[in-house]
Amino acid sequence: MDIKELRSFCMVVKLGSFSKASKALDLGQPAVSKHIQRLEAELGRQLLERETRPLSLTAAGNSLYRMAEPFVEGLATLDHGSSLAMSPPVTVAVPHGFTGHVLPVAARDLRKAIPTTRIRVLSGTKEEVFELVQTGGADFAIAPDPGASRRFDFTPLYPSERVLITPRDHPFMSHPPRSLEEVARHPLILPRFQTKTRALLESEFRRLRIPYDIAVELDSIELLERYVELGLGLGVGLRGAADMESWIRPGIVSLSHLLPSEMIGLVRSRALPLSQPAAMLIDLLQGQKPQDKPATSRSSAHRRR
Known part of the structure; x- marks a missing residue:
């Protein structure tokens, strides 16, 4: 792949616009568009969803950006003679x-x-x-x-159990759910992408023929706490740390008796x-x-x- 093409691609993703990227790179917009088209032709996959505003990445585009962005940024620091170029992140x-x-x-x-x-x-x-x-x-x-x-x-x-993330005053904090059917009676807040936890939870719901309601799907898991605090639903995830209750604002309820740990x-x-x-x-x-x-x-x- 050409470095110029990768630089154009990363700039388009960062700024969410071909026109903004062309100005930042001091290139004509047709040149930036051609760079992206060449990348897509070389990979045989579409990288950007051009119909959305702002532009969004396809799955292939997301993977390429995660790999290319550190490389392109490193080249930029090297070009400017920065000492950071000697110490990659x-x-x-x-x-x-x-x-x-x-x-x-x-x-x-x-x-x-x-x-x-x-x-x-x-x-x-x-x-x-x-x-x-x-x-x-x-x-x-x-x-x-x-x-x-x-x-x-x-x-x-460490082993990490699966947990419900609830408001601090939720009834589950004092009386944990005894079945997934009890969990499914509440709206759920889940990541839009298919995590193993979400796949496992929905598979169990289907196996047990339990209807459930997904109230909110999030691209950013960091927003989950806020939606839970506002009472839109309950989140499900991996505990992630033994002292999780000491730093997360909502309540944490173990699901280890209902779903396997990892x-x-x-x-x-x-x-x-x-x-x-x-x-x-x-x-x-x-x-x-x-x-x-x-x-x-x-x-x-x-x-x-």
Whole structure:
């Protein structure tokens, strides 16, 4: 791919407009349009939904942007002779719907240790997250176990149960639901994208033939708390951290008796080395694990056998 084409694509995505991107790049709008068309022809996929206003990304466009944007930004700092070009950001990928608090705490501690470190957090579907790790678009991921794989090392951090996110004064806070049928009596607030938690929940509803109402679908999981607080419905997600109740504003109700939990851990590529700041961030994350955590990654244990 041509660097100019990637630069045009990233600018169009950032500004949401071909005309704004052409002005920012000091190019004619036809040239920017041609760059995007060439990218689409080379990939054989449409990257932008041109009928929407502002422009939106297709699934393929979203994947390309997540990989191309750090590269294009890095070239920009290199062009300007910035010292940041010598220290690329530590990039961590997390799945949509992951409500963990463990990463912000570790990121804070890393910045205290190395104040010049930049940290970039990317989110996507679980498949997109694993692809970012495999291709080097992310140093590592905090994600559920990818299963046996020759591509990844998985180091468990902690089990994470599925939870309901409710208003603090909701009846479920004192009397948790005894069945999914009780949960389905309330409107639900779910991510628009298909997370494993959403897929599992809806699969169980269908299997049990339970009708349910999705009140709101969100592209940004960060908005979920606000919609729950306003009483539009109940959210469903992974707990993400043992001390979740201490920092999230709504209430948290365990669904461990109704839906299976998942092991959350560090997912790394076996083929790509880590920078020193990335390795330090991993050490900080592992230091936050509960006392009963597994001590080794699956791959290292396998090597000892």
